Amino acid sequence: MPVYSDKVMEHFMNPRNVGEIENPDGIGEVGNPVCGDMMTFYIKVDDNQLSDVKFKTFGCGAAIAVSSIVSEMAMGKTLEKARKITPALVAQELEGLPKNKYHCSNLGAQALNKAIDDYLKKPGKKVKSKKRRKDEKE
């Protein structure tokens, strides 16, 4: 293997959260099969928290491991915290990535962010959720 860490190998062999979510609250698709990697993240948001995260990935071992670890890192986090999952954190969590695979960790964070963006820009969603919380608190 291109000097993948054990952690990368483990996530590649047994990726978590593979799949799609029916009626997701947000979808984020990044990359392009023409370039070699493509990731689609599906999220379910409950009370500003990621109650479910799933993905489908076309790409190399690193891309799959990155998708898997990002889904794991994001699961249960608030949207704000999930947004703080940076490529550097992803690479660190995977105990390192070969240099020419850094872009994969970018893709993972991007796809998650795009799914959150997608959720936030759905009509009403953002307001509704914020409102609802306010309402509930009041």
Added chain:
Amino acid sequence: MPVYSDKVMEHFMNPRNVGEIENPDGIGEVGNPVCGDMMTFYIKVDDNQLSDVKFKTFGCGAAIAVSSIVSEMAMGKTLEKARKITPALVAQELEGLPKNKYHCSNLGAQALNKAIDDYLKKPGKKVKSKKRRKDEKE
């Protein structure tokens, strides 16, 4: 070795006729230590025949073997026949020489020829010998 034939090796290891002749009838020196090879041939002529041939050689294995075989080929021959010892014949008699050693076979033939020239150009020698033979025949 530079692919020397057995014959070359034999003559190199046991060169015939090494040495000088006291009061030789002819001396032929060719080559130059600066270039790597130098040969001196000494001849004794009796009745137009080479009654003795000796040489001293500074040079490579081929040069020494060539000197030795030339001395052997020349020994006992008439001057005319000795002159017919060509470089090609020398190389053939030695069962071949490496290409970059051809010049050694030239040197051998040259040195012998030069010794004969030396003999022939000594005042009186040439005439005397021819005359003497004629005289004797008459």
Added chain:
Amino acid sequence: MRKVYLDHAATTPILPEVLEAILPYFKDAYGNPQSLHGWGDDAREAIEDARGRVADLIGAQPEEIIFTSSGTESNNLAIKGLAMAQQSKGKHIVISAIEHFSVLHSARTLEKWGFELTLVPVDRCGLVDREDVAKNIREDTILVSVMHANGEVGTIQPIREIARLAKEAGAIFHTDAVATTGTIPVNVKELTVDALSLAGNQLYGPKGIGALWVKKGVRIIPFLDGGVQEGGRRAGTENVPAIVGLGKAAELAKEEMESRMEHLSALRNRLIGGLLSRNEHVTLTGHPTQRLPGNASFCIEFIEGEATLMLLSSKGVAASSGSACTSRALKASHVLTAMGIPPEIAQGSLLFSLGLENTEEDVDYVLEAMPPIVDKLRQMSPLYAKFLKGERGGR
């Protein structure tokens, strides 16, 4: 776990007979062939003997063989050395678009030095179009180089016909036969070429040894400058053990050529047939019939080559891929691209290259292993999901 090596295009193992032939030259016969003593004599005789065997394999004269350190060096010497020797006649070079990087990048270096380069395209099967070659040869074309066969997709070129075009135009013709020498018959007279590259590690000989054959009378400028080795055409202390190994490998290749080809073709056909019938959306790359006996190369749609290799590796199977992710530069193989294979399909490139030690059991093991791997990756693939849904963006 069973271990199945199907990456012979990357490098072949050394045959035991070859290793045995080599060993004495690592032990007592360690002399330098240029030395004037017994050790030198032994070494020199050994490399001249090997030169004869290599010449014999390709129908050449021993003195026409120049030993190099690899196929790569042979190609560098050929492309740069032949072009430099001919430059007074012109500065135009023609090569195919699917040449190995050692030819392609050597030609690019020549471009920097003021030469002009034309790449001739190939068709979907990887065949160079003769008319395209003819069309691109000009008055000032001094060198044409087309590989005998491409190791990645297996396509074998009609070298004799292409060479004829070059020679009619007065250009030198070189062929990179690294992927073919020892594998299929290679005869310089039948191919009617002027120069030919070959390498040890493609014919069950050692790594670190190659050779360039240059027809007597064809001028070439040395590439490695230095001492007088190889008739002044390639400097550096001769790699005696590797040369001896190449000689032995060449001898064995010549003897066993027929049976090797039969063995490999049978395995290859079993592998190609089995893979295509057991897996959907898989295409064979390269030419269907004009192909190397051991080459089974595919594109597996909707999944990516590196991931496939990793799962195969976890089953003990070694293969290779021309996908972007498997390359250091993250570009899909220029060979697949030149063949007009769309980039997203090229990502699924998978090459099994069979070798002498492979068996039917090896092939069957791989055939068993593949469907679950393909399945697993497709289950993860958004492209496959889209395809199933018939969406645009699938395929």
Added chain:
Amino acid sequence: MRKVYLDHAATTPILPEVLEAILPYFKDAYGNPQSLHGWGDDAREAIEDARGRVADLIGAQPEEIIFTSSGTESNNLAIKGLAMAQQSKGKHIVISAIEHFSVLHSARTLEKWGFELTLVPVDRCGLVDREDVAKNIREDTILVSVMHANGEVGTIQPIREIARLAKEAGAIFHTDAVATTGTIPVNVKELTVDALSLAGNQLYGPKGIGALWVKKGVRIIPFLDGGVQEGGRRAGTENVPAIVGLGKAAELAKEEMESRMEHLSALRNRLIGGLLSRNEHVTLTGHPTQRLPGNASFCIEFIEGEATLMLLSSKGVAASSGSACTSRALKASHVLTAMGIPPEIAQGSLLFSLGLENTEEDVDYVLEAMPPIVDKLRQMSPLYAKFLKGERGGR
């Protein structure tokens, strides 16, 4: 008959530990380091491990090491690659007159490509004159190359001081350390050089392997074009067994450096002392003290080197010579010539290069063998006869 190998300058035998380290990579671990599977992993790890050991021997970082196929290739890569990378700054190169042909002829090739070359002379002992170097470095000098030691005469150069001159002038400094690496301490930081060549077959490692060290940050244009091996700086399938062998040889050299030097110097001194005292009209060539531990090189007057070698060989002794007759081109060694040794004296050149396996008995055997050989050839020599007669033309 006793066999005594005293031609280590031509090539060294492989140590048994080195061969042992190599063998697995000829057998099961035959993978290509670029491959994405277990075989590839094993090969890759092995070469990276070896890279570390080589770096360790010369005080460098592993990623600064480029493996090549020989000392000759290292020198070609260094001279051509460094000059090409610097040519925007100038086109003048300075090397010493006694460089190995792989440096000298590479520089000559650069001349053909429009560079200018200056050869700096050496003194009678083979030492490069620092003032001469300083004098010849110009504004547009981009590269200076002086060898660490010359294998033919053994003279070790004051590299650190020469390097300083180059660097003060803003030029890159390369040293050919093929004859020294593994034999005497070689540390790139202490030598303060920018690039350094070394080779396996000079330190009891395999033939067919060399390395070029290039300091991080120093640009170099690749010489062998092709794939991405060696960080894109040297293409071609890595010669895994040979690289592993070089790594092991480097490790052993580092460990045993002190004791090897002691062993060799003692034998060398015995050989030099014995030969000079037992034979008349013999001179030591090279520097009396600044010399390689295993180097005992002489000129034996009135006789020619090849003939001497042949008689030595008939006694089982292997040595070498820089005489014209021993060279393919029939020219006396350019090293001896550059040192100002008159041609007729250079014809008597004789080099004994000692190695680890040599013993005092070996030396004594040679000391015994020499006088009758010298005698026999002098008895045949017209030069000696003239000398004895005190004639002009003798000496």
